[in-house]
Amino acid sequence: MLVVDNLTKSFGGLRAVDRCSFSVGAETITGLIGPNGAGKTTVFNLLTGFYRPDEGKVLLQDKDITGLPPYRIFQQGMARTFQIPREFKEMTVMENLMLAPTEQSGERLFDPFLRPLRVRQQERSIANRAVEVLDFLGLQRLRNELARNLSGGQKKLLELAKTMMIKPKIVMLDEPGAGVNRTLLKRIVESIERLRDEEKTTFLLIEHDMDFVMRLCNPVIVMSEGKKLAEGEPGEVQRNKEVLEAYLGGQYVAVDG
Amino acid sequence: MEHLVGILNYIVFFAITAGTYSILSLGLNIQWGNTGLFNIGIAGFYALGAYTSALLCGLPPSAWEGRTFGGFQLPFIVGLLGAAIVSGVVAMLVGAPTLRLRTDYLAIATIGIAETIRLILTNESWLTNGVWGFQQIPSPLYKTIHAATSAYLKGHPNLPVWLHDLISKSYDWFYLVLVLVVLFILYLIMERLVRSPWGRVIRAIREDEDATSMLGKNTFSFKMQALVLGAMIMGIGGSMYAHYARFISPVSFKPLYGTFIVWVMLILGGSGNNKGAILGGFTVWGIWAGTDFLTKYLPFTSTQSASLRVILIAVLLEVILLWRQQGLLPPKKHLFSQK
Numbered sequence: 001m002l003v004v005d006n007l008t009k010s011f012g013g014l015r016a017v018d019r020c021s022f023s024v025g026a027e028t029i030t031g032l033i034g035p036n037g038a039g040k041t042t043v044f045n046l047l048t049g050f051y052r053p054d055e056g057k058v059l060l061q062d063k064d065i066t067g068l069p070p071y072r073i074f075q076q077g078m079a080r081t082f083q084i085p086r087e088f089k090e091m092t093v094m095e096n097l098m099l100a101p102t103e104q105s106g107e108r109l110f111d112p113f114l115r116p117l118r119v120r121q122q123e124r125s126i127a128n129r130a131v132e133v134l135d136f137l138g139l140q141r142l143r144n145e146l147a148r149n150l151s152g153g154q155k156k157l158l159e160l161a162k163t164m165m166i167k168p169k170i171v172m173l174d175e176p177g178a179g180v181n182r183t184l185l186k187r188i189v190e191s192i193e194r195l196r197d198e199e200k201t202t203f204l205l206i207e208h209d210m211d212f213v214m215r216l217c218n219p220v221i222v223m224s225e226g227k228k229l230a231e232g233e234p235g236e237v238q239r240n241k242e243v244l245e246a247y248l249g250g251q252y253v254a255v256d257g
Numbered sequence: 258m259e260h261l262v263g264i265l266n267y268i269v270f271f272a273i274t275a276g277t278y279s280i281l282s283l284g285l286n287i288q289w290g291n292t293g294l295f296n297i298g299i300a301g302f303y304a305l306g307a308y309t310s311a312l313l314c315g316l317p318p319s320a321w322e323g324r325t326f327g328g329f330q331l332p333f334i335v336g337l338l339g340a341a342i343v344s345g346v347v348a349m350l351v352g353a354p355t356l357r358l359r360t361d362y363l364a365i366a367t368i369g370i371a372e373t374i375r376l377i378l379t380n381e382s383w384l385t386n387g388v389w390g391f392q393q394i395p396s397p398l399y400k401t402i403h404a405a406t407s408a409y410l411k412g413h414p415n416l417p418v419w420l421h422d423l424i425s426k427s428y429d430w431f432y433l434v435l436v437l438v439v440l441f442i443l444y445l446i447m448e449r450l451v452r453s454p455w456g457r458v459i460r461a462i463r464e465d466e467d468a469t470s471m472l473g474k475n476t477f478s479f480k481m482q483a484l485v486l487g488a489m490i491m492g493i494g495g496s497m498y499a500h501y502a503r504f505i506s507p508v509s510f511k512p513l514y515g516t517f518i519v520w521v522m523l524i525l526g527g528s529g530n531n532k533g534a535i536l537g538g539f540t541v542w543g544i545w546a547g548t549d550f551l552t553k554y555l556p557f558t559s560t561q562s563a564s565l566r567v568i569l570i571a572v573l574l575e576v577i578l579l580w581r582q583q584g585l586l587p588p589k590k591h592l593f594s595q596k
Contacts, residue, residue: 048471074473086468088461095591098454099461102473106454109482113446119453144592162472 001026001202002047002078002170007056009046016042018226019056024170029196029203031217031234033210035247039226040206041083044172048080049073061169075102079163083174083206085155089148093139096147096158097130098123100165126165133164137191153184160191164199171195173205177212189216214238222246258419266422269429271546272539276436277497279538282522283443284490286534290523290588291451292483293463295364298351300515301371302344302488304378306495307505309343310336311391312384314500323382323389333397337439337496344492345485347374352484356477363484371516378507390506394499397435402428432501439497440535443490447531450486452591459483460529513567518545521574527584536585545570 002024009017017039024030032040045051047058049070058066065073079100088096104126105111106119134140137157142150150158156176163171176192177185189212195201207213213220214234222230222237224246230237237243281299288294312327314336331339347370355366378385385391406427410416416424450456458479461469470476499505509515518541526537548569552562577584 050467050471069475070467070470071473071475074471080471082468086465088464088468090464090588091457091460092591095457095460099457099469099474100472104454107458107474109450109455109486112449112453112455123454144590146590166473 001028001061002204003057003059003062004043004047005057005059007043007046007058008054009042009051010054015226017046017053020223020227021056022221022228022231024202024204025219026202027196027200028219029192029205029217031213031220032204032206032223033208033213033220033237034223034229038223038246040223041174042226043223044080044174044206047073047172048078074166077166077169078172079166079168079170080172081156081159081163081174081176083178085152085159087147087150087155087158089146091147092144093134093142093147093150093158094127094130094144097133097161097165098126100162101126101129102166129165133161136164136194137161138187153180156180156188157184157191160188164195167199168201170202170204173203173207175206175208177207177209185212192216210238258417259422262419262422266426266429269426269433271542273429273433273436273501274546275539275542276433276440277494277501278519278522278542279535280436280440280443280494280497281491281519282526282534282538283440283447283531284487284494285519285523286487286528286531287447287450287459287483287490288487290529290534291456291463292459292480293360293466294356294480294484294487295360296367296484296487297364297512297516297520298367298369298371299491299519300510300512301367301374302348302491303495303498303515304371304374304507304510305344305347306340306492307499307509308378308385308391308495309492310340310496310499311394311505313339315391315394322386324386325383327384330395333395333500336500337493340492340496341489342492344495345489348485348488349481352481356480356484368512368516371510371512375507375510378510385507388506388508390504390509391499392504394503394505396428396432396500396503398431399428402431436497436501439493443493444531444535451531455479455482457591463529518542518570521570523584524574525577525584527586527588529588530584530586533584533586533588540585541570541573544573 004023005021007017007020020043034040046053049068052067057064060076060078063076065076105115105122112119134143137160139154139157139161142154147158160176176188180188192203196203205217218233219231220234220237221228222243229246230240230243281303285296285299288296313329313331314333315328316330317328318324351366351370355363379387406424410421410424458469458474462476462479466476522537522541523534525541526535527533545566548566552566555562557565
């Protein structure tokens with residue numbers, strides 16, 4: 001599904017991502033873990049076009065998407081969520097969702113005047129899809145609520161909901177579980193699994209909550225200091241010596257050295 | 258009764274100006290109110306519209322004029338459209354290098370271009386007559402309406418004074434209707450756009466541009482469209498002004514009248530709300546014109562009181578920002594109802 005090859009990105013003298021290579025299989029829920037500063041979020045930003053890589057390639061279903069602008073990458077079917085939700089605060093939940101579908105006729109300046117019927121028809125079907133998504137995630141009551149009034153956990157769900165509007169090939173979730181209470185967390189986990197099973201969506205997610213990772217992800221990729229350190233089943237990775245070192249001591253050794 | 262007609266005639270004059278300003282405010286609303294584009298060079302696009310319209314519709318250069326160009330005597334509607342196109346093209350040139358950068362760069366570029374335009378208007382006499390400006394810009398249908406009213410007044414020499422005064426101002430009434438019609442059409446277009454999916458995208462850009470591009474929107478293109486559209490509307494405002502004032506010169510397009518006051522109008526009326534933009538136009542121009550009367554009763558020289566008015570408007574802006582940031586009419590929540 002997704003192949004990352006030799007990806008490199010430096011900020012000043014710091015190599016945040018250093019010849020990082022890995023691949024994500026179709027219809028998996030792949031976890032991307034690693035200590036703070038390992039370069040996980042930078043990888044996300046490189047994959048989604050927010051940063052341009054210095055070197056390396058990103059292939060989405062064998063198609064080279066390296067260095068494309070973010071909107072083009074989204075249009076290719078790669079969606080993401082943010083660690084800190086970036087909802088459109090002054091817009092309603094419905095509007096937040098209805099923004100996502102690509103190629104909307106009504107987004108062309110003249111279509112609302114020249115093709116009002118087509119625009120209205122599309123709006124209706126997009127709205128229906130949005131209602132479906134909200135029902136799926138159990139957010140239907142919040143339809144006309146301004147997004148800024150949602151709780152932290154609901155905002156996380158809203159992030160996921162936005163990606164569902166386009167039936168993406170792959171969704172990248174940046175810490176979907178952080179700061180979410182147990183009940184909502186359960187709902188997020190179930191939603192992700194259902195989406196994989198029913199919609200055949202592939203997931204790549206960054207997470208610090210190990211419970212969450214162990215329960216949901218397979219395989220798990222471990223990053224440290226901008227590189228892939230290990231990959232495997234969750235249990236396997238957890239027992240990996242190098243991984244333990246990276247989490248517990250590796251970094252400090254690196255600092256001392 | 259004469260007194261009343263005098264006031265009425267003044268109100269017409271007032272409403273024409275306020276309506277013209279409301280057009281500018283509506284243009285700024287699509288740029289700033291909805292897209293978050295910081296344009297502080299409104300005066301530039303306003304001036305471009307006015308001068309383009311004057312060049313297209315005005316008289317050929319006369320012997321005493323410095324210019325050697327323009328004066329095609331084309332119909333008003335050509336001038337209006339030409340004004341919109343020229344302002345739009347210039348906006349595109351300003352936007353192309355700056356819209357990919359942070360918001361502040363657009364602000365710097367727009368204020369720069371507005372001043373540049375004013376200097377060009379002042380100095381390129383072959384095109385603009387320099388500081389002398391354009392005179393005798395024809396008003397649409399002026400001759401027809403003027404001839405009809407004169408004929409009527411001649412035919413009825415015994416009309417009461419107030420009726421005579423009222424009828425003699427027929428043209429102003431006509432122009433007021435024209436301004437209001439243009440304003441209303443632009444309002445309808447803007448309303449439809451803001452409610453459309455296109456409007457949804459630009460409102461999202463206002464809130465978080467990066468997140469919008471991560472949702473598959475080419476934000477540069479949308480920002481460009483909003484900038485150009487707003488500038489075209491400002492150009493139309495310039496054209497409406499030129500054909501009513503009949504005389505324009507670079508002095509008419511200084512930042513205070515051309516830019517600052519329009520910002521106050523939009524912010525007071527309600528940034529992000531088209532009705533608010535228009536309400537702000539009429540309210541602020543009302544305060545501005547009203548204080549002109551008051552200054553007579555103040556113990557200051559006219560220069561002093563003119564500056565006082567500017568201070569008053571500035572204080573008004575501060576008051577809004579402190580106590581009613583959303584303006585008189587806050588942006589509407591776009592509700593969804595299942596049909």
